Amino acid sequence: MNPALPLLGFIQRSRVLLASVALLSLVSHAEAARGRPVINTAGTTFVADNGNLIRGAIISTETGVVPALADVQAIKNYGLNAIHCYAERSDYGYAAGAKAAAVDAVVQMTRDNGLYLIITIGGGGVNASFIQDFWTFYAPRYKNETHVIYEIQNEPVVRAPVAASVITMEKNSYTTIRAAAPNTPVLLMSYTIFQNSAGVLADIAALGSTVNWSNAGIAFHGYGENGALGTRTCLENVIAAGYACFQTEFYRWDWGTGDFNLVDAPSLYQDIDQTGDLERLGVSWLTFLSIGRVQDDTRFKNRMDGAGITWSHDFGSWPGTSRGVYGNGSEPRAIISTATTRVEAEDFDLGGAGVASYDTTTGNSGGVYRTTGQVDIQAVTDTGGGYNIAWIAAGEWLEYTVRVKNPGRYNLKVRVASSVTTGSLRLKLGGRDLTGAWSVPNTGSYQTWTTLTKTVDLVPGQQLLRFEAVTAGFNLNWIEFEPVSSGLLANGTYKLINRNSAKAMDVVNASTANGADIQQWGYSATSNQKWVFTHRGANQYTITSSQTGKAIDQAAGEILSGDHVQMYTLNSGSANQRWIPMATSSGYYRLVNSISGLVLEIDAASTANGARVFQGEYTSGNHEQWLPGTP
Secondary structure (H helix, E strand, O other): OOOOOHHHOOOOOOOEOOOHHHHHOOOOOOOOOOOOOEEOOOOOOEEOOOOOEOEEEEEEOOOOOEOOHHHHHHHHHHOOOEEEEEEEOHHHOOOOOOOHHHHHHHHHHHHHOOOEEEEEEOOOOOOHHHHHHHHHHHOOOOOOOOOEEEEOOOOOOOEOOOOHHHHHHHHHHHHHHHHHOOOOOEEEEEEEEOOOHHHHHHHHHHHHHHOOHHHEEEEEEEEOOOHHHHHHHHHHHHHHOOOOEEEEEOOEOOOOOOOOOOOOOOOOEOOHHHHHHHHHHOOOEEEEEEOOHHHOOOOOHHHHHHHOOOOOOOOOOOOOOOOEOOOHHHOOEEEOOOOOEEEEOOOOOEOOEOOOEEOOOOOOOOOOOOOOOOOOEEEOOOOOOOEEEOOOOOOOEEEEEEEEOOOEEEEEEEEEEEOOOOOEEEEEEOOEEOOOOEEOOOOOEEEEEEEEEEEEEEOOEEEEEEEEEEEOOOEEEEEEEEEOOOOOOOOEEEEEEEOOOOOEEEEHHHOOOOOOOEEEEOOOOOHHHOEEEEEEEOOEEEEEEOOOOOEEEOOOOOOOOOOEOEEEOOOOOOHHHOEEEEEOOOOOEEEEEOOOOOEEEEHHHOOOOOOEEEEEOOOOOHHHOEEEEOO
């Protein structure tokens, strides 16, 4: 996102100054330089010399800082084999090549440690003179470094299609690079938002015959108003048109957080939904997490583990054995607010014993369905037929990769049968215990079926659903997630009174325009202070003004804590207009946006008339709680 990385704390403060260039030659046990990346046979992306995807984290040499060798080496324990270097930037007031000593050090450091290196220009926007000078200087400098990839510039534009001046800059830069480094892979365009495949293909057409796509690809970043799905759809279309792609920047923050503070950013985490998509599509990627941040397990490793994301890695032992979704086109089963999602118990993930399943005995005692595995499966006599998990023993477990597309409230159902009263199970999602130890009743026999139900609140994202047998004595047919048919509030018209100020939520100046702000004001029963709640499934609501019918809306791109909300024409299917009421105490609720997880709150906890309603991270403050009442 066009960061001034070192100034903003993205790189751990260097313990190695430029003098370390000389010291690097003393590093022992240097690995052989990697072979040049090539476009894979599927044509989706550039891959490493062993066929693995290229996966990496960021550093910056924009101020001449060289990362610590220990941090560079540490990323190899996190399944990564590359570093993305923001080398220099035009707005720092120096000439191209000014930080060459630092970049040289990084080139050698990555070479000696068997890592790939993607070099780009930091910042954003088009500075054609600097860009040309940069590549005139650097393209020949590393032309023989087989582990190096050149990315023309970080985010020259936000989205496709681009202006003619950008096409000219990309052409000229590519020509400069190719003349000096004919064999080095080149990444072009580096879109901030990659969600318009028609525009991207128009840009590719405009590049014309200048670019030889046998050793070049399209770089893109993972941002945009349509989320991971919008990026994936564009990516699939561009690949289908015959162009290799490489995601060179993406991240996210946890649902319910949105503090984009680059100095000490608790909000920057690996985006597991996009990572999962990239792994399934076979596209190389570079996270926006620094080489220091990927070592923070809460930001990277734990999120991957909780989502069941694994890959074939070049170094170390993590992320472990490859696993995958069984059936469903290898895609995680989607949990949505408009339909019930059933997960058949026998369709646990691929990966084998100890990875996606555990059974206390060898072989499949039932001898049907997945006959070469270790999990006991038998034919079921329940409605719908198929199979069930049988001979369940205490301590056994199964895992399923799912993707909660619509957060909210669901009825969690399990279909079980037993001839005893001693059986119990537990279900976890993303490592969170949903059920506790859940007793299974005596249904009369191991083929007499009943459905158990608990109500659960789900957060979005790809996650591992884990079934655990706490005690033995039951069979399992399926697990379901059914969106609740009615939410916590009855459909109807309400006034919304803030707990802190006792003032009402109010459309500023009773405006009827799209984009109108929302504030608090003393309640006077006017129509701009009355709000219609309509349940849309899974405890998600649209909240519209009684005066205009327009909805409370999270504006496109306004997803940070402190961003404003607005009134906008109702689109009942739009997630940015969906709000989830969650009870606090004494009848009050926090109103949670379904995309960001942020809540509606009064700016600065003000008690004054006219104080604006914003969205922010929930902190249990009274200014973040609302009392729906009869208007």
